[in-house]
Amino acid sequence: xxxxxxxxxxxxxxxxxxxxxxxxxxxxxxxxxxxxxxxxxxxxxxxxxxxxxxxxxxxxxxxxxxxxxxxxxxxxxxxxxxxxxxxxxxxxxxxxxxxxxxxxxxxxxxxxxxxxxxxxxxxxxxxxxxxxxxxxxxxxxxxxxxxxxxxxxxxxxxxxxxxxxxxxxxxxxxxxxxxxxxxxxxxxxxxxxxxxxxxxxxxxxxxxxxxxxxxxxxxxxxxxxxxxxxxxxxxxxxxxxxxxxxxxxxxxxxxxxxxxxxxxxxxxxxxxxxxxxxxxxxxxxxxxxxxxxxxxxxxxxxxxxxxxxxxxxxxxxxxxxxxxxxxxxxxxxxxxxxxxxxxxxxxxxxxxxxxxxxxxxxxxxxxxxxxxxxxxxxxxxxxxxxxxxxxxxxxxxxxxxxxxxxxxxxxxxxxxxxxxxxxxxxxxxxxxxxxxxxxxxxxxxxxxx
Numbered sequence: 001x002x003x004x005x006x007x008x009x010x011x012x013x014x015x016x017x018x019x020x021x022x023x024x025x026x027x028x029x030x031x032x033x034x035x036x037x038x039x040x041x042x043x044x045x046x047x048x049x050x051x052x053x054x055x056x057x058x059x060x061x062x063x064x065x066x067x068x069x070x071x072x073x074x075x076x077x078x079x080x081x082x083x084x085x086x087x088x089x090x091x092x093x094x095x096x097x098x099x100x101x102x103x104x105x106x107x108x109x110x111x112x113x114x115x116x117x118x119x120x121x122x123x124x125x126x127x128x129x130x131x132x133x134x135x136x137x138x139x140x141x142x143x144x145x146x147x148x149x150x151x152x153x154x155x156x157x158x159x160x161x162x163x164x165x166x167x168x169x170x171x172x173x174x175x176x177x178x179x180x181x182x183x184x185x186x187x188x189x190x191x192x193x194x195x196x197x198x199x200x201x202x203x204x205x206x207x208x209x210x211x212x213x214x215x216x217x218x219x220x221x222x223x224x225x226x227x228x229x230x231x232x233x234x235x236x237x238x239x240x241x242x243x244x245x246x247x248x249x250x251x252x253x254x255x256x257x258x259x260x261x262x263x264x265x266x267x268x269x270x271x272x273x274x275x276x277x278x279x280x281x282x283x284x285x286x287x288x289x290x291x292x293x294x295x296x297x298x299x300x301x302x303x304x305x306x307x308x309x310x311x312x313x314x315x316x317x318x319x320x321x322x323x324x325x326x327x328x329x330x331x332x333x334x335x336x337x338x339x340x341x342x343x344x345x346x347x348x349x350x351x352x353x354x355x356x357x358x359x360x361x362x363x364x365x366x367x368x369x370x371x372x373x374x375x376x377x378x379x380x381x382x383x384x385x386x387x388x389x390x391x392x393x394x395x396x397x398x399x400x401x402x403x404x405x406x407x408x409x410x411x412x413x414x415x416x417x418x419x420x421x422x423x424x425x426x427x428x429x430x431x432x433x434x435x436x437x438x439x440x441x442x443x444x445x446x447x448x449x
Contacts (some may be wrong), residue, residue, distance in 0.1 A: 006157035006240070010101060012119040013067040014148030017086035017403075020125035021074035021441025022142045035139055036078050037128040041071030042147040043121030044084030045382060052112035054092040055199055057157050062390040068119070071145060074127040081392035084121055094160040094243060100152045110160055110243065118153065131410075141410035143403045156239070159197055161218035162336050166243030168261055171252040172286040173219035174198065176319040177356070181217060182328060197221060197240045204333055207326045215336050218244065238443055242273060245339045246332065249279045251299070253291045259302045280339070282331055283310055287319040371397060373427045389438045390428055390448075397422060398442040406444055415441075 018040030019285070025033030046068050072081035097118060107116040115350050125143030132139055165173045178184060179350065181200025191211050201433040204211035220241045249265065251258050262283070270277035288296055296316060304311045315331065317324030338431065371394030380387040400418050405411040419439075428439065428448060437448040 007057040008057050008061040008063070008155050009106065009152065010060050010155055011065045011152045013065070013150045014044045014046050014119035014121040015070045016082040016148050017041070017043045017067040017124040017145030018071035019124035019145050020130075020142030021076060022077040022082075022125040022140055023165055024138065025077075027097060027136070032346035033248070034137065035128040035132050036073035036076055037142050038076065038079040038081065039127050039130075040143075041083040041125035042124045043071045043122045043267060044068030045086045045117050045143070046088055046119040047086055047088045047117050047426060048091050048095070048107070048109060049115045050095060050096070050109035050112055051090040052093045052094040052160075053088060055157075055159065055197075055266040056092065056151045057095070057155055060091075060155055067147065068121060070148075071121070071124045073145075074142065075123065078127070078129055080089055081084060081124060083124070086121075091155070092157055094158045094240075095160060096156045098154040099158060100154055103154065110158075112160075119149040119151050122148040123399070123403070131414075138408060141408050141414065144298070144405055146399060146403050158243050159199060159218050159240040160216065161199060161240075161244050162201075163217040163246050163248055163332055164241035165219040165248045166265060167250035167286075168252060168255065168265065169221070171250040172319045173221070173250055176248075176250065176286065176317075176325075177217055177219045179319050179322060179325055190420075202329060202332070204329065207329050210385040211333075211418050213333055215333065217248075217332075217357040228429055239325075241269075242276060244279070246335045247276075247279050248332065249281045249283045251283065251285045251303075253287055253295055253299050258285070258299045259306050262303060262307070280335060282315065282328070282335060283313065284315045284317055284328060286317055286319055288316050288323060289321050338432070371422060371424055371427070373424070374430055375431045375433075387438065388432065388434075390431065390433055390442060392428075392439060392441045394422075394424075397424060401442040401444055406446075412446075 020040050021036070021037035023037040025036045027033045044361050046066060062313055066087060068087040069084035071084045076079045082195060091109060093109065093112045093114075094107055095109045097116065098105055107118070109116060123146040125145045126140045128142045131141055165176060167173055177198055177200045181202050202215050202217055202219050204213040204215075218240060227395075250263065255261055266277055285296060285299060302313055303314060314326055315324060319325070371392065374391040374393070376389050376391070377386045378383075378389055397418060401415060404415055408413065419428075428437075431440070433448045439446045439448055
């Protein structure tokens with residue numbers, strides 16, 4: 001059985017692209033034919049796919065590094081190298097991917113079957129066939145493969161449920177979810193029995209044979225006073241209730257002060273996330289089989305007096321005996337239906353607004369980021385003179401440099417060709433670069449010509 005885990009840090013390394021081939025045809029009576037070096041294969045991507053049948057990140061907590069297959073090298077006779085196989089990994093629906101340093105969300109796999117390429121494989125190098133021209137008929141140069149993306153990310157799980165069941169420990173959350181769904185949580189007569197959130201699918205056909213509706217419920221364990229500060233177990237699981245559209249607030253009438261309990265739980269929700277406290281709540285008094293009617297009525301009056309909006313809306317159930325469960329199921333179904341309709345209207349309105357807005361088409365070069373030149377000065381030890389150094393940044397030029405063998409004279413010429421073609425030489429000269437000054441691109445150094 002997997003240990004529950006809902007937060008971990010993982011490193012992903014996509015496959016490196018293969019190297020292009022430098023090769024020439026061998027023909028009878030021809031000492032050296034034209035170039036026929038093939039292109040290399042691309043490196044494999046790493047893709048995350050959400051699986052509704054998973055509810056833990058324990059596998060990623062055990063294995064912290066994942067690497068996709070590298071692309072194969074190009075071959076003679078223009079034969080293409082094999083593309084590296086993609087590495088597809090399953091994660092629970094509700095998984096969020098964050099930048100490890102900035103904590104910015106880069107993907108939210110909140111729907112079953114949704115996917116995200118977390119690390120993109122490197123481009124395969126071109127073979128020397130591509131570099132043949134009318135003035136250069138025997139190129140002895142091919143591209144190197146591009147390194148695959150390497151990312152270290154935070155993976156966080158927020159379970160996807162339509163209904164979140166909240167309340168103090170031993171309020172009967174696990175019993176309720178076991179009675180209205182097929183979930184089989186551990187249940188015992190002491191607090192903190194539930195150590196992980198439990199998910200269950202409520203099939204409305206069990207209450208109405210004509211109904212085909214279903215929805216997902218989750219019980220959120222361990223909420224006590226001070227949970228948002230790390231007390232008890234609830235602080236570890238509060239994130240899971242944030243996705244729920246509706247909250248079922250379960251009240252235990254066997255406790256001393258139900259009004260205070262209700263206040264405390266709502267305070268914990270607000271302190272964790274103000275949006276949680278604003279979610280619609282279906283307030284339910286459980287365990288009506290365990291106390292007399294007089295106690296129940298006293299609790300009802302106490303809650304309504306403190307919170308007038310609850311008048312006529314508090315349900316009474318016994319999760320143990322089944323009393324009131326059918327009524328609760330229909331109330332949840334109605335609330336979810338209304339919430340979904342409202343959400344559909346909102347999405348439709350947003351889409352309509354987007355259609356009215358002006359479409360702006362941007363050139364592909366913008367996606368590759370504009371080139372930037374930084375000038376700095378450094379004291380050269382051998383001459384004791386200040387030497388200018390120019391750092392050039394830009395996705396495309398960095399890609400060219402990384403995929404070029406700078407030890408190969410033809411490769412070096414190719415880099416200078418791109419510097420001129422992309423207008424980088426012009427920018428360097430505007431900032432005072434002169435022949436002999438150092439240019440640094442992607443960790444490699446060149447001399448200005």
